[in-house]
Amino acid sequence: MVARAILVVLAFPIFHFMLQLITILNRCHRFPGFVYQQAGFSFDHKSIEIAVRPRKGSAAVCSRCHQSAPGYDQLPERRFEFIPFWGFLVFLLYSMRRVDCRRCEAVVVEQVPWGDGKRTLTNAYMLFLARWARRLSWKETAEAFHTSWEKVFDAVEHVVTFGLAHRTLGQIDAIGVDEIQYAKGHKYLTLVYQIDLDVTRLLWVGKERTIESFQGFFTTIGDEVASKIVFVCSDMWEPYLKVIREKCSEALHILDRFHIVAKMNKALDEIRAGESRRMAMDGRTPVLKKSRWLLLKREENLKTEQRFRLRDLLRYNLRTVRAYLLKEAFQQLWDYNSATWAGKFLDEWCRQVMRSRIEPMKKIARSLRQHRELILNYFRAQKLLSSGVVEGLNNKAKLTMRKSYGFRTFRCLELALYHSLGKLPEPESTHDFF
């Protein structure tokens, strides 16, 4: 008798706690038609299990037509993983009913509001994981919440799929198209951003950087939305130019400043590497050693010590130095306000470069001449487009790719990019769980 009394006293706090848990769940994760019946620890005491049952008299809903339907039978109990709590995994236990749906003329499993029937995670937990997966890498998210990478993937996929199905495209004034390399061996993605003054977001991710892949974007948004686009920003990649000519013939097409600068930096880098190698072979003083960032960064971004080293380097009569000076001179272009004067400057710069006998720079000059009008469109549109937006988005995209390192399949990257840059609507939730 005494022993029993002690047991009751010892068991009471746990029992009380479990009751509180149900009260909390009813506050934050309540669904009409269902009740939390009881909560308890699992056999191994590692997780908390909460039994759920249908509220008496409430009919099951057919998962195909979303209407209530008469019951047919009940399936064995399933475990739906909920948000972990104080170091315990939490599961909702529920036996799904099947309905005999006359509308669907079939026996169909019921629809439950906390999950989608196919996945083992509850919607609330998926949204919770997906939100963390935007801040941490997917691997870190899985580790932090003692779950698997696959479940984090599932969670992000669920949230992104919902977001894409429920987003509103509305009117799009300006788009920027950009390519990004995601694996060795020339594997590229095509990214299309909306770059309106008030909305910047990733609209679309396509495999490869071909005409077909970019056309996929226009198929997605439809002719109506496409015909109203006023500005298109891109680089000089010919397949993009072709699609833009075709699909947005009315829009002002602008070659993005950031892409031109990037191209020039790449050429300069190539010249420096080649010359540095030749100097080493000839046994000359390796003055170009460790000069890469001195030459690629804008001078105003260099530290004082680096600035001295750059000045020092510029005294040498090297191809690299001449190319650097040409690149620096080119920067003036962006200060012009009028397209006419910018055009005059551009022509003069190209003339100088063509006399320079530095082939990678000449290649750029030829390409700039060829795209002269598109470059000058930058000045024609200047005040109406926030410059540097595509560059900023490109940097964010690269950061996202680095975070998903190790899982560089197209599907993973596609999801990760939409998730972090798409500004997609999220599934509704009964409560903000963090």
Ligand SMILES: [Zn+2]
């Ligand atoms: Zn039905």
